Amino acid sequence: MVEVASFRIERIQYLRADGTLAAPLPPWAEDGEELVRLYRAMVLTRAYDTKAVNLQRTGRLGTVASSLGQEAVAVGTAAAMRPQDVLLPSFREQGAMLYRGVRIEELLTFWGGDERGSNWSGPREDFPVCIPVGTHAPHAAGVATAFKLRREPRVAVCMLGDGATSKGDVYEAWNLAGVWRLPMVTVVNNNQWAISVPRSAQTAAATLAQKAIACGMPGVQVDGNDVIAVREVVGRMIERARAGEGPAIVEAVTYRLSDHTTADDARRYRDDAEVSAHWKEEPIARLRTFLTARGLWDKDKEEQLLAWCAREVESAVEAYLARAPAPATDMIDYVFAELPAPMRAQRAELVRRVARRAEGAER
Amino acid sequence: MTAMTLVEAVRTALARAMAEDPTVLVLGEDVGKDGGVFRATEGLLERFGPERVLDTPLSEALFVGLAVGLGAQGFKPVVEFQFDGFSYPAIDQLVNHAGRLRARTRGRLSCPMVVRFPYGGGVRAPEHHSESPEAFFAHIPGVRTVIPSSPARAYGLLLAAIRDPDPVVFLEPKRIYRAVREEVVDDGRALPLDRCFVLREGRDLTLVAWGAMIPVALQASAELAKEGVSVEVIDIATLKPLDCATLLDSVAKTGRCVIVHEAPPSFGPGAEIAAVLASEGLFSLLAPVLRVTAFDVPTPLPRLEELFLPALADVLEACRRAMAHR
Numbered sequence: 001m002v003e004v005a006s007f008r009i010e011r012i013q014y015l016r017a018d019g020t021l022a023a024p025l026p027p028w029a030e031d032g033e034e035l036v037r038l039y040r041a042m043v044l045t046r047a048y049d050t051k052a053v054n055l056q057r058t059g060r061l062g063t064v065a066s067s068l069g070q071e072a073v074a075v076g077t078a079a080a081m082r083p084q085d086v087l088l089p090s091f092r093e094q095g096a097m098l099y100r101g102v103r104i105e106e107l108l109t110f111w112g113g114d115e116r117g118s119n120w121s122g123p124r125e126d127f128p129v130c131i132p133v134g135t136h137a138p139h140a141a142g143v144a145t146a147f148k149l150r151r152e153p154r155v156a157v158c159m160l161g162d163g164a165t166s167k168g169d170v171y172e173a174w175n176l177a178g179v180w181r182l183p184m185v186t187v188v189n190n191n192q193w194a195i196s197v198p199r200s201a202q203t204a205a206a207t208l209a210q211k212a213i214a215c216g217m218p219g220v221q222v223d224g225n226d227v228i229a230v231r232e233v234v235g236r237m238i239e240r241a242r243a244g245e246g247p248a249i250v251e252a253v254t255y256r257l258s259d260h261t262t263a264d265d266a267r268r269y270r271d272d273a274e275v276s277a278h279w280k281e282e283p284i285a286r287l288r289t290f291l292t293a294r295g296l297w298d299k300d301k302e303e304q305l306l307a308w309c310a311r312e313v314e315s316a317v318e319a320y321l322a323r324a325p326a327p328a329t330d331m332i333d334y335v336f337a338e339l340p341a342p343m344r345a346q347r348a349e350l351v352r353r354v355a356r357r358a359e360g361a362e363r
Numbered sequence: 364m365t366a367m368t369l370v371e372a373v374r375t376a377l378a379r380a381m382a383e384d385p386t387v388l389v390l391g392e393d394v395g396k397d398g399g400v401f402r403a404t405e406g407l408l409e410r411f412g413p414e415r416v417l418d419t420p421l422s423e424a425l426f427v428g429l430a431v432g433l434g435a436q437g438f439k440p441v442v443e444f445q446f447d448g449f450s451y452p453a454i455d456q457l458v459n460h461a462g463r464l465r466a467r468t469r470g471r472l473s474c475p476m477v478v479r480f481p482y483g484g485g486v487r488a489p490e491h492h493s494e495s496p497e498a499f500f501a502h503i504p505g506v507r508t509v510i511p512s513s514p515a516r517a518y519g520l521l522l523a524a525i526r527d528p529d530p531v532v533f534l535e536p537k538r539i540y541r542a543v544r545e546e547v548v549d550d551g552r553a554l555p556l557d558r559c560f561v562l563r564e565g566r567d568l569t570l571v572a573w574g575a576m577i578p579v580a581l582q583a584s585a586e587l588a589k590e591g592v593s594v595e596v597i598d599i600a601t602l603k604p605l606d607c608a609t610l611l612d613s614v615a616k617t618g619r620c621v622i623v624h625e626a627p628p629s630f631g632p633g634a635e636i637a638a639v640l641a642s643e644g645l646f647s648l649l650a651p652v653l654r655v656t657a658f659d660v661p662t663p664l665p666r667l668e669e670l671f672l673p674a675l676a677d678v679l680e681a682c683r684r685a686m687a688h689r
Contacts, residue, residue, distance in 0.1 A: 115467050115469050118469065118471065119468050119470065119471045120471075125436070128467060132459045135459055138456065139432040139435070139460070141429050141432060142432015142435070143432040146432065146438055149414055168424055169428060172422040173425055179420060334466040335463075336505065340557045341604075341606075
């Protein structure tokens, strides 16, 4: 017998759940301001999520997917990217989108049922959220191919969940990324639950990171509740890809403290005890403990931050609620670059429909 | 001017588009060294190099998504699927992403692309190699569906499809890939993407077809001319969006319409065309609108395939039936 292949998957952690260090900090993390920046971004993300769920419960927003407990995955990933990189998010990456410059008002506009929310003023080349699970992995491969063909030092960063790793199109994208050595990094937000299906029922593989091995690229596991580990390892993989050394998969192990979405009730399929246990590991408290121990944070700063987040979110909500609806004809006018002649009749019918409904409302 | 077959016209248009626009890429299975299973991309690798002609892994679920990413980044990918029966994974990406990226970002991102594949029966191919799935694609909002039926139209329509800023599905009738040679001028002139072609003018009956059914329709019109019936033959060519105006004008003149397609009848393209005539051309009609199609069954293997596909006799019978209404 000859061994023809073997592999090892590492799990990387800097910050333990109790806020103490498990390993010496990477050099960038010695900068207190950088850590505070990550902390603020996670707290803002949580404030947004909390508000979004409340808005949904009170009928002022559509279904939304909270990222409660997974803020470190999104914020750490976005912080590891450069502005010229392209993010391809799934529907739970608001923390990364906000960090890269999408505005809260724009997120609310989209989840409030208005496409204009995806025409954001921030990172213009970033993709809109992808709702059909994992179908954006091929897009990331395409964006990465474009970068490679143009010899641009840019990286496509695809974020998806544990459930997505079971999909064939995700594997096809990873396989291509491997064989073409594409500058594509996938961050798997392994939050343990794909709606009601636990990670253990998703795959018999010991880790999700090892799926990278079959595609000829490195796979690394990080503590997804440790924003320092996410920022460090994703950053390492992004810079490696930027240098032409090919793609990678980072599996961030975290936990979905919320329901899948506001349309879900997780109590139907998992124990409260399991959820409460994971509250002890969530990412924000551990970084706060660490920052406080280092003298970088205190109660005053915390209160100021929470008040600032509340103001940010409130003013965004006001702007979102005050925004006039888009003209109905937008639904037709943006389908093609130029309206094909045979569709003019449908557009005219839509205009008549608008008038008819308005007339009906007046009666 | 060069006499070329339909597949040669496809190749000529690809080369022309690649020469005039450096963002045009050709990708798919075996499109490089092998030149594609039908040789539609032959010589392109040698001429444009491996960064313009990309052999992909065997990944049909990937291709259109890959093209979405490339398109959003300013490339114009032309993706080849080897056969109709392997094109179905494209539908997920076309419906969920390619056809809506521009609309769902309100113009911020778009993804020009051409998805081309050989389609249709009559070549005694193995299972899954002889299907006519145009209705699946034509049902997708935000995506154009185009089917050429001659070398010149293949050249002009493919150029138009590649230059178009939105996704286009381009189905090539493999049965007539090499059936005839026709003079094609490689002058870079594209044809319009939302216009039907009136191939032969007539007074008594409008015969509508596309792809490999066009030669059958033309033959039928010649036969019927001997019987004193003047048939107008329309090549739909750009199935979606459908040029209703040309159809309605024709039927206003003839009062009779027979639609021929290789796809099964139920919810097929013929039903759409008949519906347009019923809602907007009813009072011009002198006879019921008739369809000559395949059956609502899986495409049979070659020994029964000829009976599954419409042929001249079936078209003639339907036309005579329509002509019986005076």
